[in-house]
Amino acid sequence: MYIWQSPNWTKFTYHKAKVEPLLKQVLDNQRQLIGRAADLPEELDLRAQMDSLIQSALKTSEIEGEILNVGSVRSSVARHLGLETSGLTQSQKDLATEQSDSLITLLTDATSNLVKPLTLKQLCDWQSALFPKAATFRNIKTGQLRDEAPMQVVSQTRGREVIHFEAPSRVELSDQMTQFIDWFNAYPQTQVNSASDNIIRAAFAHLWFITLHPFEDGNGRVTRALTDRALAQSEQTSVCFYSLSSVIEQNRKGYYDILESTQGLKTVSQIKSGHGNDVTDWVMWFLTILNQAIEQGLKRIDRVVSKTRFWQQHSQTILSVRQIKVLNRLLDSNGEEFELGINARKYQSIAAVSKATATRDLSDLLSKNCLVQAAGGGRSTRYLLNIYDKVIV
Template identity: 60%
Template sequence: LIAMLCKVTSDLDKPITQQSLCDWQAAIFPEPSLSKKLIIGELRGDAPMQVVSRKRNHEVVHFQAPPTSELQKELNAFISWFNLKQPLEMHGIVRAAIAHLWLITIHPFDDGNGRVTRALTDRALAQDEKTSIRFYSLSAAIEQNRSSYYEILENIQGCKTKIQEKCETDITDWINWFLDVLANAMQQGQQRVARVINKSHFWQTHSQTILTARQNKVLNRLLDSAGEEFLQGINASKYKNLADVSKATATRDLTELVSKGCLTQLPGGGRSTRYAIKY
C-alpha cells in the first residue's frame, strides 16, 4: 500500500491509464477477502452499484453509480479529461476537487473506490504543486470530516427526479467543502511542522538539563500534542495521571520543571494552577 501511494505521486508528467487505476486498486487488496468475493484489479461486474439504507419498511437509494453498460465510456471520458495539460484552464486545486467527485461518482470498482479516489486526488494536488512531497494529509482531513463528507456527496450525487436529471449538476457546494477541508489539512500540516521545529529547539536548549524519566515523558507529551491537547496547560492532576505518581510528587515535579526553565506557570493559582512549555 505504501509503495502504491509513493507511485501515485511520482512521474507526475506521465498520463494515467485505466490500468493505472486497476493496479492501485489491486494494491489495496494484496490478499483475497475472506468475507466477500471481490473483483480485484479489474472494473466492477454487472451487479448494480448502490448505496442503500432502510427507513421503516422502505428502501432508500442514496446513490447509484453508472450502470456497467456505461462504465467504460464514463471512465474513458474521465481519464481523457484528467490527462489534459490544463483542463478548461482551471485552478489545480479546483481540478483536484472535480477529479475526486467525478471518480468517486463513477465508482469503477467492487471495493476500494474511496481509497483509489483519494490517491488520485493526491496525484492531482502533487501535479498542481509540482512536487511529490507534501506536509499535509488530505485523506486524514477527510477522515476527520467523514460525516460531512458523505453528507455532501449524497447531496450532490443523490438520485434525481426525472426533472432534475434534465438539469446540469451544480457542484459549487462540493468545491467549497473540498477547499475548506484542504485548508484545514494544510493548517494541520503547518502545526505539525511547527511542533517538530519547536520540539527540536526545546531539547537543544535543555540538552544539559538533568531530568527524570517521568519528567521527560510528560514534557515530550506536551511537545508532541502542542496545539491539540492541553490547550489550557497541564495541572498537577493531569501530571499525576500521565506520570502515574502521587499528587504530591506531581506538584514537586512541576515546581522543579519551572525552576529549570522547562515550564512556565500560567496566570491563576491555587489547586487549578496550570503550566505550559516554556519555549
C-alpha cells in the first residue's frame, strides 16, 4: 500500500511540537539571509545569484545521475543574468548549450511572476525544457502527462526487480493534478499563511508532486523547481541565494530513503499514528536540508564578496584559458568540492592536460599569488585560493 492509497492522503498532518524548534531555526536563518542579501551592492547581488543558480542547475541534474558540463552551465547563467564578463573567457562564453540554456530558463521561470497562478501547461513546459531535442536521443514523452503504462520506480537487487514506489494510475492522474494545482494556487491569492505555514507548504508541495510522478521522466527536477517556487513565494522574492538541490544531492541516499519510507507508509510517525497522511518524519527531514541550504547561502554571500575581490586583484594578471577555467571551478565550488584544496591530479582532470602541464600551471598560479600551498607536501601537495593574503577554504 502506498501513501496515495490512504483515505484523504493529501490532508497532510504533522506534530507541531516536534517540528517547531527546527522550524524556528529555519525561519531565523531565512530572515538573516534575506537581510544580508538586501545589503549587497547590485553587482554582488547578481554574482551571488549566479553562484546559487549554477549550483542548483548542476546538482538538480546530478541527483538524477546526469552530469552537466560546468562551463556550459556557467556560461548560460552568466548570459541569462547579463554577466557575460564575469571572469569568463570568450571560449567559455561560447560553451552554452541548448540543454543548459533550457534548464536555466526553467529554474528562473520557476521563481518568477510569483503571484501568477501555476498551470498544468507551465509544468509541462518545464518538463519539456529538460529534454531539448539536441540533447537527447531517447524517445521521451515530453510536454504532456505520462501514458497509461504503470509508473514504477524500480531497481535490480541480486537479479530480482524491486519496486520502490508505484505512482497513481493514469486514470486518476488528471484529477489529482487539478487538485494539486488548485491547492498550490490558493497561496498567492490569499497570502494569509504565517511564515511557518509557508515553509511547511513547500515541504508538502514537494512530497505531493513527487508522489504523483506525473511525467514519463524529469519528475524529480520539476518537483525541485516547484519547491523553489513555493519557497520563493514564502520569501516573497524571485531572487534566491541558496540551492536546495545542492544539499539534497549531498544527502541523496537519505533523500530517496525518506521518500520511499513516506510513500510506503513506513515512517515512525505513520506507524505510530496509524495514518498515512502523518508526514512528520518527512517534514523534519525537509527542514533539516532546507536549514543546511540556507546556512550555505549565508556563507555564499560572504564568499561572493571574496570572489569579486579575487578577480579585481587579478584583473591584470596574465592567465591561460585553462588556468581561468580551473580558478572558476574552484570559485564556483563554494568550498564544497575542494575543501582540502586542489592537487595536480585534479587539475589534470579539470583542464584536460598532462601531469607535467598541470604541475607547471599550479606553480605559475602559486607564483602569481592566485594560490597558496596548503599544509603538507610531496605527492599530496594541495593548493588553496588566495585573496589578499586570506585563504578561501
